[in-house]
Amino acid sequence: MMSLRIFTAGLLSSALLLSAGCHSLDSRQTLQGSSAEQRISSLAAMSNQDPVTRNLDIQEWRTAAGTKVLFMAAPELPMFDLRLTFAAGSSKDQQAYGLAGLTNAMLNEGSGKLDAGQIAARFEDLGAEFSSGSYRDMAVVTLRSLSDPKLSAPALELFSTVVAQPSFPADSLARIKNQLLAGFEYEKQNPGKLASLALFEQLYGEHAYAHPSAGDAQSIPTITRQQLQDFHRNYYTAQNAQIALVGDLTLAQAKAISEAVSSSLPSGPAAAVTAKPVASGAAKTHIEFPSSQTHILLAQLAVERGDPDYPALFLGNQILGGGGFGTRLMEEVREKRGLTYGIYSSFSPMQTAGPFMINVQTRAQLSEATLQLVQDLLRDYIANGPTEAELADAKRESLGSFPLSAASNSAVVGQLAAIGFYDMPLTWMSDFMQDLQKLTVADVHAAFKRHLDPEQLVIVTAGPTVEQLPLPEPVERGDSAAMERQH
Structure with missing residues (x-):
């Protein structure tokens, strides 16, 4: 028997919601009578607690x-x-x-x-x-x-x-x-x-x-x-x-x-492991398509399942473009310049080298400027790495969101299936979280430099060929007048 420690705050929350639904009418009336101040202070106390765990x-x-x-x-x-x-x-x-x-x-x-x-x-x-x-x-x-x-x-x-x-x-x-x-x-x-x-x-x-x-x-x-x-x-x-x-x-x-x-099941041998791919080198392809928007994809072969650098690549990517709002790509491309509704980056480890990818959609007239900006941001991130503050925020957010991977039986069975298929340790989930918390800025920076080369990207764009506009100047948050002029 192997013990696997997983953060399951999400599962606990679900259980609490289920139990709340079973209260009698009198209990609900008591709950409704609680003051707003008490509810808010309770949530504040929870945010300072370590995530609930179970074995x-x-x-x-x-x-x-x-x-x-x-x-x-x-x-x-x-x-x-x-x-x-x-x-x-x-x-x-x-x-x-x-x-x-x-x-x-x-x-x-x-x-x-x-x-x-x-x-x-x-x-x-x-x-x-x-x-x-x-x-x-x-x-x-x-x-x-x-x-x-x-x-x-x-x-x-x-x-x-x-x-x-x-x-x-x-x-x-x-x-x-x-x-x-x-x-x-x-x-x-x-x-x-x-x-x-x-x-x-x-x-x-x-x-x-x-x-x-x-x-x-x-x-x-x-x-x-x-x-x-x-x-x-x-x-x-x-x-x-x-x-x-x-x-x-x-x-x-x-x-x-x-x-x-x-x-x-039929009897027969296990299938051969997929062969390793050969990196294609830098390339750029454009697909002509009649639309007002241009889709931009940037990618490179990066990492396979079980690579010891994956925790550092995952955490670093949360800072770069994998963590939604607040990432570098989202901040620079959407928040400061209004070029897109969303921009995301990801690592997809597979049995052999899976891709690192950045995905963004923008106005066709700004596609070349947006592509250049994204390349510059990636180049800077690989060259200099994240800051201490960014790393600390990413660790805290990862620790809080990881319970979703064990929030239901179906989620857990999916994790077990991946662990079994890719022949990873049974303690992989807990090991992964522990590895994330130990990472330093230098670790993340070194992993990105080992696995990514900004000069070797495969780039594909799909949209119309139109006259291009220059890149808008960045606008800091709070400058509502400047943002209004930009749009």
């Missing part, structure tokens, strides 16, 4: 069929969440772009004699929820069920059958293909989506991450039912799966469930 015990084992299992008991509610994660994302498509996503989407379209409607009706009758999704690294299938064996046993049996024995009916395949093709047509009217697709293609070149997970209008029509069956047989195997379980289960029940689910 979460995560246990790990492998089933007889070779599936890794991560389990955490959570008896507070009579239900459980199960997530099956397969190394079966679009990085395994090879040249059949969209094959992984289409296979995943077809799982609950038919199994044995059951069609999609019957499968959905049975899950609903049992009070259970089935869902699935496909991404670049992985495919996931989830079940939420009440823990009463009279309901959970048939729900698990149906779940296992759907995942392990899909029939891939021809009529459903045709329908989902048509839905995807309609979606591709719709995306042609979305300059942000077009820019994103072009960015990944430019950033990853010939790598398996380069193509869109959903495929494209050329690849989807050619995918056959036989290809779906082959992909399922090769990748939806017990040895290529991870199980995450969270909820109202004993250890014995969790082991029985994981054995039943794992044994129902």
Whole structure:
């Protein structure tokens, strides 16, 4: 048994709200009679307290069929969440772009004699929820069920059958293909989506991450039912799966469930780890699009899961552009110059190097000036790093927001699935928060310099070619007259 310490103030708040909803009328009247001063002082006292914590015990084992299992008991509610994660994302498509996503989407379209409607009706009758999704690294299938064996046993049996024995009916395949093709047509009217697709293609070149997970209008029509069956047989195997379980289960029940689910899956080896990409170098692409706004994306290959620099990159990015209002990018681009409603930066670690990205949308006439400003801000941040005050604020905000990652069973099961899939320590969540609190300005600065080069950015813009305007002068907060003149 491994102990995992997670900050869960959000979970405590939810529990308090639930209990408040159960008060009698007399209790509510008493609460309403409290003075505003008392309520405000209570909130002030809470803000000075350390976040409420609890110990979460995560246990790990492998089933007889070779599936890794991560389990955490959570008896507070009579239900459980199960997530099956397969190394079966679009990085395994090879040249059949969209094959992984289409296979995943077809799982609950038919199994044995059951069609999609019957499968959905049975899950609903049992009070259970089935869902699935496909991404670049992985495919996931989830079940939420009440823990009463009279309901959970048939729900698990149906779940296992759907995942392990899909029939891939021809009529459903045709329908989902048509839905995807309609979606591709719709995306042609979305300059942000077009820019994103072009960015990944430019950033990853010939790598398996380069193509869109959903495929494209050329690849989807050619995918056959036989290809779906082959992909399922090769990748939806017990040895290529991870199980995450969270909820109202004993250890014995969790082991029985994981054995039943794992044994129902086909036998086969684990998929090979995705190869490392080759950095493409600096590049700039413009997509002509008739609109009043221009979408601007800047990116670079940056970090993979498990990199020891990730805590420093995460915290530094909260200061740069990942933390919403108050970040450097938001302050300089939106607050001081009114160039956009929002600008954001992010690191997306994956099985191999994932991208660092900045995303902003601005008036077409100011797109070149905005792009130059963003590049200058990034260049300055990499060269000089954050200030002590910025770092302290980012640590405090991260400590306060991190409970959201454990605010529900579904959130926790998602964290466990990621820990299992990327082979991270069971204590990763608590280790991550501890690592954040230890970081110095020098640590963050050094990590950014190691992973980012402002002269090697891949830049994609989507918008019209129009005469450009100069960059507006910055306006400090409180200068309302100057802001009015600027707009």
